[in-house]
Amino acid sequence: MNSHWNSIRGKKFGRQSWLVIITALLIHGVQAGTLLKRIHVDHAFRYQGNEEWEIVIHGNDGDDDLDPDETVMVVFDRPFPQEGGRATRPSSEQWNFLGVAGNEDVWIIPQNFTPLIWPGWRSEGAFATYYNDDARLGFSAPFVGISVENVGYSGLGAGHYSMWSNQTGGITKVWISTADGISEDDVYYFSSGHSHTNQGFSDPGVYRVAYKATGFLANDGGDPPAGTRLVASQLQSFYYAVGTYAEWKATYFEPHELVGASSSDPVPEATRYTGDSDGDGIPLLLEYAFNLSPAESDYRVLTPESGERGLPSVRLDESTAQPRLVIEYLRRRAEGAPRLSYYPEFSSTLESGWAPAGAESVFPVDSIWERVVVVDEAIEHADTVRFGRVRVELR
Secondary structure (H helix, E strand, C coil): CEEEECCCEEEECCECCCCCCCCCCCCCCCCCCEEECCCEEEEEEEEEECCEEEEEEEECCCCCCECHHHEEEEECCCECCCCCCEEECCCCHHHHHHCCCCCCEEEEECCCCCCCCEEEEEEECCCCCEEECCCCCCEEECCEEEEEEEEEEECCCCCCEEEEEEECCCEEEEEEECECECCCCCEEEECCCEECCEEEECCCEEEEEEEEEEEEEEECCCCCCCEEEEEECCCEEEEEEECHHHHHHHHHCCHHHCCCCCCCCCCCHHHCCCCCCCCCCCCHHHHHHCCCCCCCCCCCECCCCCCCCCECEEEEECCCCCCEEEEEEEEECCCCCCCEEEEEEEECCCCCCCEECCCEEEEECCCCEEEEEEECCCCCCCCCEEEEEEEEEEC
């Protein structure tokens, strides 16, 4: 779990003291990549001859090809298959390759058609037929192999990636699983020039999966034929944003800023939970939680009753005989951000004693946001010092 806190404000009833410091900063605009959410595309590996390959995200249905280094494919954190990619792993041991325990969540891009993101696999080039003795195959065809060489991940989980096919007769053919590490067996072979597989992600977050394509340009004419003149492509990373927080980050940052190049590389500073690329003093996770932008210096406190962005407002309500401390804050609606929780709390000291707020009043803003108001009921007398805060937790 990863938690951060907004600015804590306090009131001593009977007196008020405010110190406001405003800093103006000029921040250069952040250029994000292209986000793909509801489209049929392909991971395309085109052999050009002379050991040269072109690797793109191929646009089907007349769409333009895209540079994988400037594109992110988005998997929604909503129920599979109608609304998104979140499914429940079956308990059978055959699904251990997914990297999560039975009955836990896993995120899927399906082999069969979906109106959401549906990336297939495409090979182009004059590849030779050869006999592939891989235990998952055992026949001759002009195979192209797509191997996973490394996986970078930014998130709170393990970040395992997998690929499998649904075969006739209910057979599940596993091609790639990083749950047990990456080996030479983590290869997907296809021969039709175009195909689709299932892709699995064990946790929300950003994945950077580096693939390499291989194929033979000739064979020895034997029976069965053995491949000759092996050609291999350069490594090429493809990016996947799984879940709402990952999608939000991809809206503001270039793909290479979202995740390290491999599993051993740290998350780039700009997109860490504590990152502050716009220099406004607000950590990245709080920008996400309170509808602020990490691409501009936009420090602000929520305007009570009407604001649609800003850090929580903590104010003294003196409209009743006994003044009360009130916290008003924006909250992402649960259906749109299922892994983000907000905890409004009050205390008489900054060091300890934080207690959850009581009843809340909720006012819808739009399909994503709602405004929440909570009142401190623990004030005993006019000289009581009380503090309020909102704790945010991403799971």
